[in-house]
Amino acid sequence: MxxxxxxxxxxxxxxxxxxxxxxxxxxxxxxxxxxxxxxxxxxxxxxxxxxxxxxxxxxxxxxxxxxxxxxxxxxxxxxxxxxxxxxxxxxxxxxxxxxxxxxxxxxxxxxxxxxxxxxxxxxxxxxxxxxxxxxxxxxxxxxxxxxxxxxxxxxxxxxxxxxxxxxxxxxGNDPYNAGHSRYESLNDAEVERALELARKGGKMSDAELRELNQLLRFNSAEKDGEFATEFYQGLGGPEKTLQFYAAMSIDGTGGDASKTRLDAVQDLQKVMGYTLANATDPDHKYHLSDEWGTQFRRLGTQQIGWERGQWNKPYGYQVLGGLLRYGNYDSRFLNPIAEHITQLHKKDPYFFLSNKPTGNPDTYGFNPSGRLGTGNEPLNSVLEALGHSPEAAEKFFSQPPTAYNEDGTLKKDGKLGFDSYVDLLTDKDFEWTADTNSANIFADEDKSKTIMGYGPDALGHALEAATTGLPYGSDAVSPPHSKEAADIFHQLVERYGTDPKDLDDSPLRDSLGHITADYMRDVQAAFMGNGGTVVGTHGAGAHLGDLDVTDNPEGLPPGALKNFLGAVGKDPDAYGAIVTSQESVTTDLVNDAFHNADKYKELAPEIANRVNPGGEIAGIMAESRTQAVVDEKLADDAKFNEGVATADKWAGRIIGMGIGKIPVGGEVAGWVVEDIQESVVENFTRDSSEEALKDRDAFLEQQQTSSAQAIYDATYTAAKEAGYDDTNAQSQATAARREILDSYGLGRQRAGK
Incomplete structure (x- = not known):
């Protein structure tokens, strides 16, 4: 019962x-x-x-x-x-x-x-x-x-x-004989039961598999790592682990598997991944030895079989990749594997695809989730792992690469031909593969475009984690940016700001938009220039430089930042994240100015200075959106409206990083976040009818008016909250709106070049 x-x-x-x-x-x-x-x-x-x-x-x-x-x-x-x-x-x-x-x-x-x-x-x-x-x-x-x-x-x-x-x-149900199973903790009993079930393999009933999943789910996050470590040790080592997971994956994704079984195996993939991440953390009291990582690398390029006489055997990394897609892994375990896989792919992009089971659904195989590939290409899997592992991702992209032999051992004095994984993986000539079980995908242009985007999409997730310090997709406030993380963002802006066409219709753009949103203080500081008010950064600065200075050895090449924003803003999700974070930072800056009014001889010029960058960025975003929808037909305008509607997390996230006087977590902050969300949806959601799209200029002018109104509302609210009467609040807000109208036009000019 x-x-x-x-x-x-x-x-x-x-x-x-x-x-x-x-x-x-x-x-x-x-x-x-x-x-x-x-x-x-x-x-x-x-x-x-x-x-x-x-x-x-x-x-x-x-x-x-x-x-x-x-x-x-x-x-x-x-x-x-x-x-x-x-x-x-x-x-x-x-x-x-x-x-x-x-x-x-x-x-x-x-x-x-x-x-x-x-x-x-x-x-x-x-x-x-x-x-x-x-x-x-x-x-x-x-x-x-x-x-x-x-x-x-x-x-x-x-x-x-x-x-x-x-x-x-x-x-033991024996009244005449004591001392049967011996447990030092409930954990011992739970591990025993989990292994008892796991040893049944594919013979587990659906109910037993659900029970195993529950045991792993509720014990995988133990802080000391005891359950996770004992479970994997009990499976019998790295090779036995791969054999067990491979057998269960195929059992649950085959053509005769029920929907119930598939659901349970998809769940098993997740909970085994979370458990492995916990078991391989060297900082835990209980953890697997370093030999597990060494053996996983050795097995990565070897074929793994689990049945007698098995003909088609996957490579170890194809199986392991399914587990790595879930969990926050320690860099000491994950990064050597990630480097090895990436180097193997660079050497031969099709090494792991020679045995893929063409003709099956994409849920068939070792990535039962079917998300971003079938799992035949372990590069996609390990990039997803980095996307869930911020500390590992930051080190992967910021530290010098280490060379590995094909068997996963260290390659002494090995030359790789690249200086960083940012350079390698963002190179326009890097060869991504089609990680799918489908046949003849290139006969369907839309399908092939989606599938060929799996790798770049996974790369974007890894870069999000590396630069923000959070697993991709997180709604939390990011920790202060480290110098290494900020440098990675700088590299990305320089890379794609120098060659913005390389981002044309790229699946990487939504992640770059999320990263830009997280670094919006740095972006706005660059637009302010040396003569502007220092707005601060969230931790280490990205050194984007001064847009008005052409000779800036520390900053970006002239035009790189505006080109970057213009290219990234053509993606609906990126657009929504950037306009919301821009509104949030500008609101925070305006609030800060009102609460420090005694520092300035005249407040209106200071307010104008602080809202100016937001106007330019809004202008760039409007031009990007119009180019994507009207000129280049890259996206439906309704998708941009959807991007605005679903980007509401950025208001709370940016205010949570605040430098101003908005009390983070307080009642005022709650109202401000709500106001920003409502303002962005109201002012950046547009009429997407064919009639409205006919007149390009009218379309852009309407956006200019909406952007100015958003800043008017933010300034007016900040002034009232700071104690200004209605007349003075309106005067300040009107001056801010005037500044936005001017700077918006400059932003459009920059984006249009």
């Missing part, structure tokens, strides 16, 4: 705590008894001079009795350890559940209903007169709460089942 929501909320864990205390006393008592039996009764028996029947029967009886008392201590200790860990974990989960139900649900006006089967549903109860209409934010909050409660329930059910199973094995 499944653990229910009501069980977890209402159970009195104090009774379990009492049981733990009682068993602790029993353990202590039996420990003394076992010692007494061993040193007293058995010691005397062993030293006695027995004769006749006593020499055999009595001595043997005494020895068995002493052992049984020792076994009773072992059994009692196992029960105590399991109960104590179970109580600790269930107590924590119960606390989380009560917070979710009594605090979060109540605050949102949501009711939680137990629907059985270990699940709940969350809903907004109907009240008389209520229209029952909910905003998207409310619906998202409801879904997040429901998912969170169901995860807590699933975890509690796993603990409950593990404790029950461990207690049964400890007792």
């Amino acid at each position: 499944a653990l229910t929501f009501t069980d977890l909320v209402e159970v009195d864990l104090g009774r379990l705590a009492n049981a733990v205390s009682d068993w602790k006393k029993a353990v202590d008592g039996l420990k003394k008894s076992a010692k007494s039996a061993r040193t007293g009764m058995q010691g005397k028996s062993d030293s006695a001079r027995w004769a006749g029947v006593n020499a055999t029967v009595t001595r043997e009886f005494v020895a068995k009795t002493a052992k049984e008392i020792s076994d009773l201590h072992t059994e009692a200790n196992s029960i105590y350890q399991v109960l104590e860990d179970g109580h600790t974990e269930l107590e924590s989960l119960q606390k989380q559940m009560k917070t979710a139900v009594h605090d979060d649900a109540a605050k949102l006006g949501i009711r939680v209903e137990d629907i059985g089967g270990g699940r709940v549903r969350c809903f907004f109860p109907h009240t008389r007169g209520d229209t029952d209409e909910r905003t998207q934010d409310q619906l998202d909050s409801r879904q997040e709460l429901e998912d969170r409660i169901n995860r807590i329930l699933a975890h509690a059910a796993e603990i409950d089942a593990s404790v029950a199973r461990a207690l049964a094995k400890s007792h």
